[in-house]
Amino acid sequence: MAGQREAQSVPWFADERPAEVIADGVRLDGRSLEEFRNVFLKTGVISQASGSAYAEFGHTKVMVGVYGPRQSERRVEYSEQGRINVDVKLASFATRQRGIFGQSPEERELSAGVQAALEAAADLASFPKASADVYVLVLEAGGGELGVAATAAALALADAGIELFDIVVACSVSRVDGCLLLDPSTDESFREQGGLVLALLPTSNEVTQLVSRGRWSGSQLREGLELAMGGCAQLESAARQCLKDAVVAAAAKQRQQQQQAQA
Amino acid sequence: MAAPLISQGEVEWITAGVSYNTRNDGRKREDFRHLKVQLGMLAQATGSARVQLGETDVIVGVKAEIGVPDADRPDCGRIVFGVECSPVASPAFRGRGGDELSSELARALERSMYPGPSGRGGGIDLSVLSIVSGKTCWVLHVDALLLNIGGNLHDAVSAAAQAALADAKVPKVQVVQGEDPSDEPDYEVDDDPSEAMRLDASGMPICITVSLIGGHCVVDLTVQEELCSAAAMQVAVDASGGVCGITKRRQKGIEASLAMEMIEVAQRAAAQLHTALSSSLAEQQGQQQMAVG
Amino acid sequence: MHVDHRRGIHSSATVRCRSPSTLATITHSAAVCRMESKYQALGRPGEGTVGVVCVGDVIEPQANDSVLRGHGTLLRSGSLVASRCGRVQRWNQLVLVEPLAGAYAAAVGHVVVGRIVQVEATRWLVDIHATTLAVLPLSTAGGAVRKAAEGAVDMRSILVEGDLIAAEVQAVRSDGQVQLHVRDAVASKLPPGTVVDIPAALVRPQRKHVHHWAATGIKAVFGCNGAIWIGVDGGSSAAVPGIEQVQAVVQAATAVRALAGVGQAITPAAVERMVP
Numbered sequence: 001m002a003g004q005r006e007a008q009s010v011p012w013f014a015d016e017r018p019a020e021v022i023a024d025g026v027r028l029d030g031r032s033l034e035e036f037r038n039v040f041l042k043t044g045v046i047s048q049a050s051g052s053a054y055a056e057f058g059h060t061k062v063m064v065g066v067y068g069p070r071q072s073e074r075r076v077e078y079s080e081q082g083r084i085n086v087d088v089k090l091a092s093f094a095t096r097q098r099g100i101f102g103q104s105p106e107e108r109e110l111s112a113g114v115q116a117a118l119e120a121a122a123d124l125a126s127f128p129k130a131s132a133d134v135y136v137l138v139l140e141a142g143g144g145e146l147g148v149a150a151t152a153a154a155l156a157l158a159d160a161g162i163e164l165f166d167i168v169v170a171c172s173v174s175r176v177d178g179c180l181l182l183d184p185s186t187d188e189s190f191r192e193q194g195g196l197v198l199a200l201l202p203t204s205n206e207v208t209q210l211v212s213r214g215r216w217s218g219s220q221l222r223e224g225l226e227l228a229m230g231g232c233a234q235l236e237s238a239a240r241q242c243l244k245d246a247v248v249a250a251a252a253k254q255r256q257q258q259q260q261a262q263a
Numbered sequence: 264m265a266a267p268l269i270s271q272g273e274v275e276w277i278t279a280g281v282s283y284n285t286r287n288d289g290r291k292r293e294d295f296r297h298l299k300v301q302l303g304m305l306a307q308a309t310g311s312a313r314v315q316l317g318e319t320d321v322i323v324g325v326k327a328e329i330g331v332p333d334a335d336r337p338d339c340g341r342i343v344f345g346v347e348c349s350p351v352a353s354p355a356f357r358g359r360g361g362d363e364l365s366s367e368l369a370r371a372l373e374r375s376m377y378p379g380p381s382g383r384g385g386g387i388d389l390s391v392l393s394i395v396s397g398k399t400c401w402v403l404h405v406d407a408l409l410l411n412i413g414g415n416l417h418d419a420v421s422a423a424a425q426a427a428l429a430d431a432k433v434p435k436v437q438v439v440q441g442e443d444p445s446d447e448p449d450y451e452v453d454d455d456p457s458e459a460m461r462l463d464a465s466g467m468p469i470c471i472t473v474s475l476i477g478g479h480c481v482v483d484l485t486v487q488e489e490l491c492s493a494a495a496m497q498v499a500v501d502a503s504g505g506v507c508g509i510t511k512r513r514q515k516g517i518e519a520s521l522a523m524e525m526i527e528v529a530q531r532a533a534a535q536l537h538t539a540l541s542s543s544l545a546e547q548q549g550q551q552q553m554a555v556g
Numbered sequence: 557m558h559v560d561h562r563r564g565i566h567s568s569a570t571v572r573c574r575s576p577s578t579l580a581t582i583t584h585s586a587a588v589c590r591m592e593s594k595y596q597a598l599g600r601p602g603e604g605t606v607g608v609v610c611v612g613d614v615i616e617p618q619a620n621d622s623v624l625r626g627h628g629t630l631l632r633s634g635s636l637v638a639s640r641c642g643r644v645q646r647w648n649q650l651v652l653v654e655p656l657a658g659a660y661a662a663a664v665g666h667v668v669v670g671r672i673v674q675v676e677a678t679r680w681l682v683d684i685h686a687t688t689l690a691v692l693p694l695s696t697a698g699g700a701v702r703k704a705a706e707g708a709v710d711m712r713s714i715l716v717e718g719d720l721i722a723a724e725v726q727a728v729r730s731d732g733q734v735q736l737h738v739r740d741a742v743a744s745k746l747p748p749g750t751v752v753d754i755p756a757a758l759v760r761p762q763r764k765h766v767h768h769w770a771a772t773g774i775k776a777v778f779g780c781n782g783a784i785w786i787g788v789d790g791g792s793s794a795a796v797p798g799i800e801q802v803q804a805v806v807q808a809a810t811a812v813r814a815l816a817g818v819g820q821a822i823t824p825a826a827v828e829r830m831v832p
Contacts, residue, residue, distance in 0.1 A: 105369075208516040211509060212506065268672075270718045271718070279796055287805075
């Protein structure tokens, strides 16, 4: 990130980024090239929110709370459609450098990225004049925040009962020394020549967000996108399972309460 | 910013026109409006360019300062992008009204020109801006000013930024080490413009925004056309056709195969725009050489 | 430090002129020349037009009782002076300056093309490029009135924000507010088409403001407020426009832009000469 820092943080960590991130097709953390980090998804983690989700991809930890749909706080012009507002906040301890007060350009970019990924998935016409506020808190930034945040936010929207055309799954791909790495960590993306984040509606194969940086040739880009789409397909089953588990658990709880009430 | 209004009839009209490959101003789907580039008209700037794309009018000035490199990249200089939405262009930009648009435009510029966290793969070789590794480097402030809004701001701003960076003449700096090695070295900035360094513009990408109107790919939209488009992809393409940054914009999703097609459309359009820009740059730089000589 | 002389920016204040009056004459005549060349086609002698003036120009050196001061003029030490740039018009004793640019000044009976920008309980606010938004009350909106009598109407089911309408100026109140009138609010909504905005001064009130091209099935509405709408002929429920219609409209729109670019008055006849 370009920007003047007023103070340098104490080098608490091993400061050097590893120079080599792949050896014999095995990555630093022992993964193969096309393997995800350990993925953990859970919905219903914040009782105050209309819907919420927690996602953990290796060291990347993200918490999402959805409030609404509710009457828009900001006075906006008349619209037949609802709005989704996304606010991504990196916890001040999420990165090596302590975060700055207020919204950083990085957070603004993440917010815009997640918003675009979600808008195409939600049925905005189902809550006219109202807005759903999506608050994303990145507890730890371990690489691929945009993808993780978008996936988690979509789960939270589904948990909030907002009408969606489909869930959104998103994942990142990095190109390091000619190899394509799925779901890169910070160390890996630090060495990348190119990176991309893809968000999909898996059933219709519709791209809701695509961000790339670095230089890609046409064929490399196609391969990268194919890998990302494959990754999204894997995530899809995990995300669906997570939502299904939550529904089953909620139904069981309801049944139990009913039985107690009868007894 | 209050979005301009459009009637359902106009949307139907523009969509129908696009499907017949005839737009309201007579252009075809992949035609750009007339592009006019002026170089070096800001005397106080290191490099400057004004780009007029149809009614859209943008000025970019580059200012070089000596600063400190990023801790992560001690061998590289820095480029800082900023966009100012002046109320001159639209009263909606008064106060903080233009903040959202300006940060979006600045981030889009940065993403296309600036390398990723590794410092590699970007449009500009930042290592040429280094003066003393880890201590001092050139910091280029690229500031864009929107003068008139006529649609397709992103592409105009990026073309202007590319031209202004190509126009920039970064002075030569000599590091003079004092007698005592622990002293801070002195920097001598050469004020001879013929000695100044020019950045290599050939690797710099320009952004092409490809929008979908009724399932067709369209480039260089007017304000009215932008209101009819629900999905767009902004693709930064360098002179050799390499893709240097993609961002999806607007609300709707895009079918995956269509997304690839949009990238190809952007590559085709970029090839034309690069040729037009580079011939215009070569011509104007030639004139400047004559004036100096 | 080398300075490229072509890059130097001189503010006009630093330009020294031997005699200030010379400079003033030069700039003034340049401004008038520009206006005259641009709008020469409009100056039709014999119709009350005298010439083009710039702010501060003396129109009548001795403004006695025989002169009535109209819009765009000032009385200064006995002489009548222009307070805006434009054409001098004389109607009997009345002298006024009609502006060539700036906001549209509505007059009763003008046909205008406007865009709905706000919907209120019993009226619509319409942008007609005037200084304030024009009002289209439900009561002057024709057919809808009957429905209103039966009970509350959904205003947005008739016209919504963004819709384009062709309307007539019914009244201009003393505070400048413009009231519009349409025969039928639903039918006044313009079908698929496009709008070309040109200076309002180029469209004069005329007998017919709507022109039909029967061969291609398109029509144009020439709004006195400088908004020229061109599009499909035939009701708001028209089908998807065909390729011939799109091409014909693009031709007509290009013709209007070209005519306006050289300052020609925009009339149905003038456009038809270019697009038969």
